[in-house]
Each structure stands twice: as C-alpha cells, then as structure tokens.
Amino acid sequence: MSEFVPRNFIQNIIDEDLKENRVKKIHTRFPPEPNGYLHIGHAKSICLNFGLALEYGGLCNLRYDDTNPSKEDQEYVESIERDVRWLGFDWEDRKFYASDYFEKMYESAEQLIKDGKAYVCDLSPEEIREYRGTLTEPGKESPYRNRSVEENLDLFRRMRAGEFPDGSRTLRAKMDMASPNLNMRDPVLYRILRATHHRTGDNWCVYPMYDFAHPISDALEGITHSICTLEFEDHRPLYDWVINNLDLGCKPRQIEFARLNLTNTVMSKRKLRELVEKGYVDGWDDPRMPTISGIRRRGYTPSSIRDFCERIGVAKANSTVDISLLEHCIREELNLTAPRVMAVLRPLKVIIDNYPEGQVEELPAENNPQNPELGSRTLLFSREIYIEQEDFMEDPPKKYFRLSPGKEVRLKHAYIIKCERVVKDEKTGEVVELHCTYDPQTRSGLDQSGRKVKGTLHWVSARHAVPAEVRLYDHLFINASDQAENGEQQEEDMILNPDSLERLTNCLIEPSVQGAKPGDRFQFMRQGYFCVDLDSTADRLVFNRIVSLKDSWAKQGKK
Numbered sequence: 001m002s003e004f005v006p007r008n009f010i011q012n013i014i015d016e017d018l019k020e021n022r023v024k025k026i027h028t029r030f031p032p033e034p035n036g037y038l039h040i041g042h043a044k045s046i047c048l049n050f051g052l053a054l055e056y057g058g059l060c061n062l063r064y065d066d067t068n069p070s071k072e073d074q075e076y077v078e079s080i081e082r083d084v085r086w087l088g089f090d091w092e093d094r095k096f097y098a099s100d101y102f103e104k105m106y107e108s109a110e111q112l113i114k115d116g117k118a119y120v121c122d123l124s125p126e127e128i129r130e131y132r133g134t135l136t137e138p139g140k141e142s143p144y145r146n147r148s149v150e151e152n153l154d155l156f157r158r159m160r161a162g163e164f165p166d167g168s169r170t171l172r173a174k175m176d177m178a179s180p181n182l183n184m185r186d187p188v189l190y191r192i193l194r195a196t197h198h199r200t201g202d203n204w205c206v207y208p209m210y211d212f213a214h215p216i217s218d219a220l221e222g223i224t225h226s227i228c229t230l231e232f233e234d235h236r237p238l239y240d241w242v243i244n245n246l247d248l249g250c251k252p253r254q255i256e257f258a259r260l261n262l263t264n265t266v267m268s269k270r271k272l273r274e275l276v277e278k279g280y281v282d283g284w285d286d287p288r289m290p291t292i293s294g295i296r297r298r299g300y301t302p303s304s305i306r307d308f309c310e311r312i313g314v315a316k317a318n319s320t321v322d323i324s325l326l327e328h329c330i331r332e333e334l335n336l337t338a339p340r341v342m343a344v345l346r347p348l349k350v351i352i353d354n355y356p357e358g359q360v361e362e363l364p365a366e367n368n369p370q371n372p373e374l375g376s377r378t379l380l381f382s383r384e385i386y387i388e389q390e391d392f393m394e395d396p397p398k399k400y401f402r403l404s405p406g407k408e409v410r411l412k413h414a415y416i417i418k419c420e421r422v423v424k425d426e427k428t429g430e431v432v433e434l435h436c437t438y439d440p441q442t443r444s445g446l447d448q449s450g451r452k453v454k455g456t457l458h459w460v461s462a463r464h465a466v467p468a469e470v471r472l473y474d475h476l477f478i479n480a481s482d483q484a485e486n487g488e489q490q491e492e493d494m495i496l497n498p499d500s501l502e503r504l505t506n507c508l509i510e511p512s513v514q515g516a517k518p519g520d521r522f523q524f525m526r527q528g529y530f531c532v533d534l535d536s537t538a539d540r541l542v543f544n545r546i547v548s549l550k551d552s553w554a555k556q557g558k559k
C-alpha cells in the first residue's frame with residue numbers, strides 16, 4: 001500500500017503484546033447474541049475482529065453468545081452466518097456456542113464457591129438493587145454473604161436441580177460492596193430462570209450472567225484479545241476478576257472501542273425488531289433497514305462496507321458518523337464498476353415528427369466512460385421516445401438547459417432535437433406529449449455540424465423499452481431535534497420518516513437490462529445507482545435505488 005495508514009490503538013496494543021512476548025498468535029472472536037439480525041454496527045466489529053486476525057496471521061472465532069435463553073432463535077443464527085460470509089470473512093471450523101460451555105461455567109461457579117469467592121443469596125432482585133447503593137453511597141452487604149461453603153454448595157446444587165422458584169435465589173461473587181465501581185459490588189453470576197433454550201432445551205434452569213459467561217468463553221477458546229464496545233469498560237475489572245480467580249489456562253485481555261453510530265439510523269436490535277414486528281418496514285431485509293441483510297438487498301457490495309469500516313477507523317471516544325460517508329463508499333466503487341444505462345422514471349412521450357416511421361437505428365454507447373474494460377452496447381433509436389417529465393418545462397426560468405418550447409437539447413448518444421409543439425390534456429392541462437424535430441446531421445460520434453447545445457437528456461425508445469418498477473428511498477429516520485453541538489445524534493431523538501419509500505411503477509428502461517438478475521447493479525444515468533431487487537419476476541424487473549448521484553460527502557470536502 002502506498003498510502004500511509006496510521007495504526008489504531010488496538011493494533012498498537014497488539015504490537016506491544018507481541019513484542020513483549022505476552023502472546024504468540026492473535027486470536028479474536030466475533031460474539032453476536034442470536035436475538036436479531038446483524039446491522040452495520042456489527043459490520044464494524046466483524047471487520048475489526050476478522051480483520052485483525054487476517055492482518056496478524058491469527059484466528060477469529062464466530063461465537064454465539066447465547067446465554068440468555070428467552071430471546072434467541074435459530075432464524076437469527078442462520079442470518080448471522082449468511083451475513084458474516086457475505087462480508088467476506090471465514091471462521092473455518094471455529095463456530096462455537098457459549099451454551100456449549102454451560103457445564104464448564106457451572107463447574108467454575110462451584111469452584112468459586114469452594115474457594116469462598118461466591119455465595120448463594122436469597123435477596124429478591126429489588127432488594128439486590130436496594131442493597132447495591134449508588135455512585136455516591138456504598139452498598140450494604142447481603143445478610144446471606146457469610147454462608148458456609150457447604151451451605152452455598154448445597155444451595156447452588158439445589159438451584160440447578162430445580163428446587164427453587166425463578167428469581168428466588170442467585171449466585172453472587174463475593175467482592176466489595178464499597179467498591180466505587182458498581183459492577184464490583186457482589187455482582188450476580190447465576191440466576192434461576194425456567195426458559196427453553198434454543199440449543200439446550202430444558203436441561204438448565206440456572207443461567208450464567210453475561211459478565212461471568214463471557215470471560216470464561218473467551219478463556220476456553222484461547223482468545224488473546226477480547227474486543228468489545230465502550231460500555232463494557234466499567235465491567236473490565238469484573239472480567240479480569242473472573243479470569244484471575246479461575247484457572248482456565250489462558251488469560252484473554254479485554255479491549256474496548258467506540259461503537260458505530262450513524263446519523264439518521266437506529267441500531268438497537270430492540271428497536272429494529274419493533275420496526276419489523278409492527279410492520280413499519282417490510283422485514284429485516286427491507287432495503288431501508290441498517291441491517292446487513294437490508295443493506296445487501298439495497299445493493300451495497302461487501303467491499304464497500306469493508307471500505308467504510310476501514311475509513312471510520314477505530315477509536316476510544318464515541319461519535320456519530322455521517323451516513324453520507326457510507327453512501328460515498330458505494331458511489332466510489334460503482335462509479336468504476338457499474339454499467340451505465342438509460343432509464344426514464346417518470347415518462348413523458350416525445351414524437352420526432354421528421355424521423356421516418358418504422359425506422360430503427362442502432363447507436364453505439366460505451367458502458368462506463370470511467371472503465372473502458374466494460375465495453376459498449378447498442379442503443380435502439382426510433383421515432384417515438386420517452387424522456388423524463390422533469391426534463392421539460394413549458395415556461396422555464398432563465399438558464400434552464402433542458403427541453404422547452406422552441407429550445408434544443410441533445411439526446412445522449414443520439415441527436416439534437418428541438419421542441420416544436422406541446423400536447424396537453426384538455427381537462428387537466430397536464431402535458432401529455434411533445435412533438436419535436438431532429439437534426440440528422442448531429443448524430444453523436446458522427447456530428448460534423450459543430451453545433452453545441454447545453455443540455456443532454458437521457459431517453460428510451462418507446463417500442464424497445466422495458467417496463468419496470470423502481471423504488472426510491474430516503475432515510476428511514478429523521479432527527480426530531482437539532483443535531484447536538486458535538487455532532488452526536490441520540491436514537492431517542494429520531495422519528496420515522498413517513499416518506500422513506502417512493503414506488504414508481506411506470507418506469508421504462510433501455511432493453512440492455514433485460515435478463516438482469518437480483519443483485520445486478522447499474523448506474524441509471526443522471527438518476528443514481530440501482531440494484532435489481534428480489535421482488536423481480538421473469539417479466540417484470542424491480543429496482544432499488546442504492547444512492548443518488550449527488551455526493552454530499554465529497555462536497556463537504558471529506559471532513
């Protein structure tokens with residue numbers, strides 16, 4: 001790479017650990033909870049964890065963090081694997097489930113009891129909260145804190161055996177009720193919960209808490225660097241306590257980084273699930289969703305997402321990234337790779353009166369002026385064509401370079417035409433048809449006339465165009481309050497955008513798109529980048545607009 005890419009703070013930590021011989025081979029993991037579909041924030045974590053493993057010649061595991069039985073589902077498990085693969089990463093034979101370690105976690109809990117480091121507590125969840133104290137006041141010790149090892153072991157075994165009702169007892173770490181860090185005030189390690197688990201069924205009625213399960217899972221898998229988001233920073237002493245008080249053969253190191261927030265986007269799985277369940281969107285893969293499956297269906301490429309994750313970098317301070325950067329990444333890629341085609345989204349008929357009836361001309365057109373390797377195609381030109389309604393104005397302002405009565409424009413790859421007459425609907429006054437003449441001397445590529453016109457319009461031949469549906473999208477959310485001074489947007493301030501989807505059902509596209517398959521991408525000249533949607537059938541194509549051509553990121557000067 002010619003460009004100098006600065007190292008991020010995690011790479012610096014890893015470099016140091018390697019230099020000091022604290023680790024030999026890097027081992028990371030991506031640990032999703034299978035309680036929803038992955039989103040663009042997860043993509044950041046995936047690129048980071050798998051990316052570091054690739055960079056350092058190490059390994060990255062896929063691990064389902066499935067210790068919370070009530071919300072998990074096999075559908076989510078499958079979607080997660082599809083998405084990680086689509087992003088271009090491979091966990092090889094290292095797919096794990098935290099639930100596979102339940103027995104080991106239970107044994108570890110017994111070990112802590114035997115070592116006098118954990119106890120069974122009979123306080124209710126409300127009482128535990130009360131006893132915990134606050135940031136300014138120390139907590140109070142539980143009256144059950146000093147039970148004997150024998151009593152604790154007996155009670156814990158009976159918890160597992162199902163002798164006590166849900167929520168009636170917990171296993172807690174014996175730490176420090178006066179610690180300034182609330183997470184260290186005798187945190188709960190196990191709770192009683194009768195719930196069917198998606199893998200272990202009804203085998204268990206005690207389940208480990210995240211803060212206990214996660215370090216054990218990491219250690220059992222030989223993870224060297226356990227990378228998580230910033231909100232776990234205050235949990236790190238507990239992570240280390242679990243690792244240091246159990247002999248699991250490996251001492252992983254937790255490193256926190258700032259999660260990705262995006263303008264106009266909510267990413268909490270709870271909120272995304274609500275959008276799906278209440279029918280505000282058309283499913284988890286609705287092209288407006290920030291889920292990886294939605295982004296894929298919209299037409300983003302895996303490489304554009306990886307590029308985005310690279311550009312946003314990894315930092316230790318929370319911030320909100322402008323969604324226009326994501327759009328910029330796909331534009332930049334498709335500018336070089338997407339074939340150009342002409343598509344008329346809101347058609348207006350144009351009859352070229354002096355063009356011979358029945359004549360069809362073949363006009364050559366390059367597929368991508370940025371990339372000659374994409375070759376060329378043949379356009380068909382005839383007497384009746386369609387242009388975009390918005391490319392005509394009967395009464396235009398000054399400096400309007402599109403079509404208007406008596407004015408001339410060039411049809412892309414074809415001729416200069418002049419608007420001679422406007423036909424309107426008698427009742428509504430709406431313009432329904434234009435009559436034009438063309439200048440046969442001005443065919444693109446053969447034009448010797450030396451004539452110049454300012455406007456160039458895209459068009460399709462009426463007889464040859466393919467009908468299609470086109471879906472235009474706007475952001476799913478808009479910010480209800482002004483953006484905060486520091487540029488951060490809060491998910492709470494976002495409201496659903498009522499105009500996030502516009503369906504245009506009478507679009508006409510040049511015939512070269514015929515036979516296109518879901519996932520194929522094009523630039524519709526002057527309209528943006530589009531991708532064939534899954535809803536397409538053999539005789540009707542449906543396109544999603546990925547992004548328009550207007551690059552607000554590039555305009556801002558790449559902040």
Ligand code: ATP
Pocket residue numbers: 030031032033034040041042044045065227228229258259260261267268269270
């Ligand atoms: P939610 O709170 O919405 O359920 P989560 O963070 O609990 O999301 P997990 O399935 O536990 O979701 O996340 C898996 C991994 O992805 C975790 O390591 C988490 O840190 C990371 N992750 C989740 N959201 C983001 C984000 N917005 N940016 C970066 N990493 C994220």
Ligand code: MG
Pocket residue numbers: 033
């Ligand atoms: Mg989580």
